Amino acid sequence: IADEPTTALDVVLQAQILDLLRDLVAENRMGLLLISHDLAVVTEMADRITILRHGEVMEAGDTARTLSEQLHPYTRQLAQASMHVP
Secondary structure, eight states: OEESTTTTOOHHHHHHHHHHHHHHHHHHTOOOOEEOSOHHHHHHHOSEEEEEETTEEEEEEEHHHHHHHOOSHHHHHHHHHSSOOO
16 A cells, blocks of 8 residues: 655656655555555555545546546546646
């Protein structure tokens, strides 16, 4: 479980942490639960995404499809508020 692992890091450190997580996942053949509000990080790291609001699932599925289709209004709000919309 990685809860906001790159929050408040500069771009260089953020890239290093994400590379480290990718390597750990590949080397140990394990899954990673990544919790983040940063859609750029999520898009880069996640195969699947679950959009939560107040602990309730608003939308879930393939990351690229979910973020491009934005079926739920909250997903659209999150994407609009993000600096990175895939």
